[in-house]
Amino acid sequence: MALNKNSPRVLVVDDEPGLADLIASALKFAGFQPEVATNGTGAIKKYLADKFDIIILDVMLPDMNGFDLAKKISTSAPRTPILFLTAKDSTEDKIRGLTVGGDDYVTKPFSLEELVARVNAILRRAGNDAGGSGRVEFHGLEMDEETREVRRDGKLIDLTTTEFRLLHYLLSNAKKVVTRAQIMDYVWNYDFGGDSGILETYISYLRKKVDFKEPKLIHTVRGFGYVIKNKENP
Amino acid sequence: MALNKNSPRVLVVDDEPGLADLIASALKFAGFQPEVATNGTGAIKKYLADKFDIIILDVMLPDMNGFDLAKKISTSAPRTPILFLTAKDSTEDKIRGLTVGGDDYVTKPFSLEELVARVNAILRRAGNDAGGSGRVEFHGLEMDEETREVRRDGKLIDLTTTEFRLLHYLLSNAKKVVTRAQIMDYVWNYDFGGDSGILETYISYLRKKVDFKEPKLIHTVRGFGYVIKNKENP
DNA sequence: ATTAAGCTGTAAATTTCCTTAAAATTTGCA
């Protein structure tokens, strides 16, 4: 997770400071160098001052339409790809027309897992990839993002989308304890209100599907969260 | 996807940076080495500096008529084939006259699938083929880009254009899960806005036509996209 | 032993997908 000079720079533009910060911290955690702007003018200033590899842009800004901002930016020569954030209801079709080039869009509310995945996808397409091979592995438990295949000791296992996301998050943080709050923020939509033990339910699903034999890899840290590790062979 | 030295070089000339980038990324994905120019003078500069195997040229340029640019280029000794991009309405006949030798043209808006297919066809004709045989095959399901023939276990199958494009995209990404968004962007015209389940409809058509027997090759990845693979013999 | 936290099965709610039919559009041909 070392933030070296070569980690891609991301400009996050959202008028909701809390959300912008949430996104920024998730990006930093994923190995990017985020910068935050909370309005259009600030965004332009930062954009002109620095080079960014990608811009995450809310289409709803207080002082400026996100579309216009995008247009301003898209005229510069080495075009910076944009990931639009948009409300679910409207504008979806409008966005579709705009996402020409390396662009993409995510509808609010989204999960940070998804957002980071999209950013990675865009950068991969643009060629200035951060690195990751798209595979995660830990003691015989492997996941491949490309094929979406999951294996335990070679045996193929079928997971639903949420199961896949959860396991992927745990696995890419292997040996590190992650809190339930972190998991909820990352795997579920950031504004997900209810928590009627849905995380426990999915942990239960995962244990049944991928962690049914020794050595157990998914461990509960009571009062805190979960961790993937191998107790017998640390 | 390894971009080796021998992958054909393509010069993409379009004044809309977003579209030029879109084309470039699609070409890169297909194994070419694209270079982008957004106006006539820039194109000429790049053309003189480097050798290209093919030029993709929008006939509508800000500083120069695409036709004139084509004429300038066509005087050089080993003529570089040109794929013209043109608006649907007019100029069709004009283009016809210009498409000598290995040339061809595509009307806007086009699908990336189609564009890449045309580029491949031209290069094949010109003899400096990428190496791709123009055939894709996976567990008894074969497609030939040149003849547009599709076979399942040897038996010839008739597909419409869209069906062919969709299947070809899935097949050339065999074993990799592709998202619906990726499919929509690549197979349908790049400015296609709506998505009222048209993808599902075509998947349904394909299943009926080419995937009616075991082992099933087209699989749904719920909440994500589709993938072509053989579950029984992975 | 008490209490809080976590696990798991069941069922309801929701989402996603498939299929079919019909409308709209394009293409081919006379």
Place this chain on the structure above:
DNA sequence: TGCAAATTTTAAGGAAATTTACAGCTTAAT
């Protein structure tokens, strides 16, 4: 040009998978 056929797109009902809520039970900590 204009009609007929083929293709593409939209729309709707229903089926199936997934997600969510919740209740009863188990486990761990003190």
